[in-house]
Amino acid sequence: MEALKEELKNKIIEQLNLEDVSVDEIADNDPLFGEGLGLDSIDALELIVMLDKDYGIKLSDPKEGKKIFESIDTMATYISENSPK
Amino acid sequence: MKKVFINGCGVISAQKTFDNKAFLEEVITYNDRVMPVVNPVYKDFISGGAARRMALGVKMGVVASNLAMQDAQLDSVDAIITGTGMGCLIDSEKFLSKLIDNNEEFLTPTSFIQSTHNTVGGQIALGIQCKGYNFTYVHSGASFESALLDAQLQLSSGEEENILVGGVDENAPHTLEIHKLIRFVKEENTDTSSLLESNTSGAIFGEGAGFFTLSTKEQESSYAQVIAVETLNTLSKENLEERIISFLEENGSNVSEIDAVILGNNGDVDFDRYYNLLSEGVFANTQQVYYKHLCGEYNTASSFGFWLGAKILKTQSIPEVVKLNKKQTSTLKTILLYNQYRGENHSFTLLKQC
Known part of the structure; x- marks a missing residue:
């Protein structure tokens, strides 16, 4: 699980071009949207595509995303429970 | 007909032209087939959050327009008119490469949104909250002049008072490679200080952004x-x-x-x-x-x-x-x-x- 969290942080930084953010600066339970990392709706779409491409998870209900993308913790838990890879 | 004055300039190029106080006192020479730009510190002008989705062309356009407005001591303009021959090439290439690499699946929105030719004009307008006329001309080698002509006509007819007008183009690897293959880019490295003596086909390619505030009112900062x-x-x-x-x-x-x-x-x-x-x-x-x-x-x-x-x-x-x-x-x-x-x-x- 810890390795997955580290992997997710690296992917988020790389794919969302968060040049000024390092892996150490993202806590596992930091909110990804709003006051935390400050991601927005376009980033949410990028994360949905990332889930599909890298972990084989298709989000059929976009409302699910709100809970899944709450933090690195929630993302990692969802991926480990639902990824067929 | 009203007169049209150039009241402010902002230029990012292969020279340190973003400094409006200097005028080519220091010149950088290259021995290459392509010249890169001398970048200003973009973070001084664009927040990290906004800059992370901007490729070089957008950043250059936003900063050059910012410099042109500062130079003319303006906080806002009535219109933004941009000329670009190739548009936002870096993001276009990124989007199309992903389309091919991922077999037309897993397409993300960012590079598509940022790849349109009018992204630069749009981002400038967002930055200064300009809701006026915003137009982008894509007329190959006459793109900048087409934008300039539009601005001149609107100002001289009294439709607008202050217009931001500029030209911007960025290099991107795939397009550059194609231009090399068809020999639009010189086949050999060429010393820029003796460019006109090269006696060979093709040009040394470059990139850059030049924005200007044009106005119907002459002021102390007016150039011409x-x-x-x-x-x-x-x-x-x-x-x-x-x-x-x-x-x-x-x-x-x-x-x-x-x-x-x-x-x-x-x-x-x-x-x-x-x-x-x-x-x-x-x-x-x-x-x-x-x-x-x-x-x-x-x-x-x-x-x-x-x-x-x-x-x-x-x-x-x-x-x-x-x-x-x-x-x-x-x-x-x-x-x-x-x-x-x-x-x-x-x-x-x-x-x-x-």
Whole structure:
């Protein structure tokens, strides 16, 4: 699980071009949207595509995303429970 | 008809032109096939959050427009008019590469959103909250002049008072490779300080952004007056001199009144003939100026020439590095710019001292 969290942080930084953010600066339970990392709706779409491409998870209900993308913790838990890879 | 003044400049190029206090005192020479830009510190102008989705062309456009507005001491403008030959190439390539690599699946929105030609104009408007006229011209080598012509017409007819107008183009790896394959880029590294002596085909490619605040009101910071702009998609070498003479006559001027002619020579032996016709012909006794050895060739490189003309008229000086001949002029009142790319998209721009 810890390795997955580290992997997710690296992917988020790389794919969302968060040049000024390092892996150490993202806590596992930091909110990804709003006051935390400050991601927005376009980033949410990028994360949905990332889930599909890298972990084989298709989000059929976009409302699910709100809970899944709450933090690195929630993302990692969802991926480990639902990824067929 | 109202007069049109250049009140502010912002230029990012292969030279340190973003510093408006300097005027080519320090020149960077390259020995290459492509020139990169000298980047300002973009973070001084664009927040990290906004910058993370911007490719180089957008950043250059946003910062160059910001500099042009600062220079003219303006917080807002009535309209934004952009010229770009190739648009936001980096994101276009990124989007299309993903489309191919991922077999048309897993397409993310960011590069698509940022890949449109009018992204630069849109981002400038978002930054300064300008809800006015916003137009982007994509007319190959005459893109900047098309934007300039639109601005000049709107200002002279009194429709607007202050317009931000500019040209921007960025290099991207795949497109650059194609231009190398078709030999539009020189096949060999070339020393920019002796570009016109290369005697080979193709040009040294470049990239950059040049934005200007044009206004109907003259002010202390004014550089020059824009008298006329004309673009011609096709023009034969045989008709070039005649067309230029007519352009000058139509605008109440003539060859003897031109104190300096700024030519777009890019060292391509096949197409510099157009410029040579003028420098050896009708403008043989005029001070000749060139600039593409400083900024490279790109569809909106003539915005660098426009900046050069404006700076020359304001400072009443011509840097040695841009002099093509040694004709001396006591005062610099009228400047003509002529540009074309590969024998097409010719443009004439007439500037006068304020």
